[in-house]
Amino acid sequence: MGIENLKTTLINPKTGATFTIKTPIIGASGTYGYVDEYEDFIDLNCLGAISTKGITLEKRPGNSGNRIFEVEGGMINRIGLENVGIQGFLMDKYPKLRQKKIDFLLNIAGSSTEDYERLAAIANEYEIKALEVNVSCPNVKQGCLEFGLNPNALFELTKKIRKNYDGFLIVKLSPNTQDIKPLATAVEQAGADCISAINTLRGLGVEVNKIGDKYIKKTVQGGLSGACIKPVALYMISQIKQVVKIPVIAMGGITKFQDLLEFMAVGADAFQIGTANFINPSICTNLAKELSEYIEKNGFKDFNEFKGALQND
Numbered sequence: 444m445g446i447e448n449l450k451t452t453l454i455n456p457k458t459g460a461t462f463t464i465k466t467p468i469i470g471a472s473g474t475y476g477y478v479d480e481y482e483d484f485i486d487l488n489c490l491g492a493i494s495t496k497g498i499t500l501e502k503r504p505g506n507s508g509n510r511i512f513e514v515e516g517g518m519i520n521r522i523g524l525e526n527v528g529i530q531g532f533l534m535d536k537y538p539k540l541r542q543k544k545i546d547f548l549l550n551i552a553g554s555s556t557e558d559y560e561r562l563a564a565i566a567n568e569y570e571i572k573a574l575e576v577n578v579s580c581p582n583v584k585q586g587c588l589e590f591g592l593n594p595n596a597l598f599e600l601t602k603k604i605r606k607n608y609d610g611f612l613i614v615k616l617s618p619n620t621q622d623i624k625p626l627a628t629a630v631e632q633a634g635a636d637c638i639s640a641i642n643t644l645r646g647l648g649v650e651v652n653k654i655g656d657k658y659i660k661k662t663v664q665g666g667l668s669g670a671c672i673k674p675v676a677l678y679m680i681s682q683i684k685q686v687v688k689i690p691v692i693a694m695g696g697i698t699k700f701q702d703l704l705e706f707m708a709v710g711a712d713a714f715q716i717g718t719a720n721f722i723n724p725s726i727c728t729n730l731a732k733e734l735s736e737y738i739e740k741n742g743f744k745d746f747n748e749f750k751g752a753l754q755n756d
């Protein structure tokens with residue numbers, strides 16, 4: 444049996460803008476590279492798309508020192524947006540993705556509104572089908588305020604990106620907020636076609652070792668991801684779904700088939716898989732196959748019909 448029953452189209456109900464993917468399973472930004480690293484472990488047909496590592500205008504070396512810290516049920520990372528820069532992406536990574544016919548979301552990040560505007564214009568020029576805007580970055584020009592945590596700033600940013608980009612615009616929300624609803628509303632009102640959520644939660648990893656009669660402390664402060672953040676992600680998705688009509692791509696702690704059902708039940712239209720890829724590089728393929736088989740076994744025509752049934756119950 445194939446996985447044809449997983450084909451799905453994300454639709455902005457207001458404008459009719461669409462993004463069609465072979466399966467609703469997407470490799471999450473920063474955990475999937477540009478597919479090369481995973482090719483030996485996955486059936487590319489099972490992958491709906493990948494979200495690229497966050498791309499900035501200029502290439503970045505990322506943080507030095509310890510960048511990963513394992514915690515119970517997840518990990519903390521402080522990669523610091525190491526990436527090849529937009530020109531590096533266009534010259535090296537983009538041709539390979541096209542050659543392999545892999546759909547992707549170009550995940551972008553910037554430290555000023557102008558950075559995002561320029562990246563959006565470049566994506567438009569290259570007719571990149573889907574853009575995922577990471578707004579969990581500090582706005583350096585406005586005193587390190589995170590774009591994604593202020594509804595007014597997020598509205599203005601999204602509107603400016605929308606003006607420069609005609610493709611399918613996805614804004615990725617941060618969970619590090621008291622109330623995610625005004626942020627979701629701002630993004631929809633500014634013209635985004637879709638929301639993805641959640642990005643990592645702020646966290647601190649601490650390791651204490653006694654060496655001789657001295658206590659040695661190691662700490663890593665960064666973004667928490669993996670199974671341990673799933674309840675937060677489920678809560679955030681359910682909150683977002685209360686206030687917007689545009690589709691939502693859910694992520695945060697998905698590691699097994701049952702998680703897909705839980706996220707669908709609170710309104711997910713597609714999924715991204717992040718940290719779980721580091722534990723099992725075949726996880727995306729396995730999840731797509733399990734979902735496809737489940738849909739067929741339970742007598743549903745396809746993913747959309749199944750989703751409808753689950754969400755209307």
Ligand SMILES: Cc1cc2nc3c(=O)[nH]c(=O)nc-3n(C[C@H](O)[C@H](O)[C@H](O)COP(=O)(O)O)c2cc1C
Binds near residue numbers: 496524643718
């Ligand atoms: C090592 C690592 C690097 C990441 N880099 C990015 C990034 O560049 N841009 C982005 O939007 N999210 C990035 N993320 C966040 C993930 O895409 C995802 O939102 C988050 O990890 C939650 O999903 P998960 O629990 O399935 O990992 C990164 C996550 C990890 C673990």
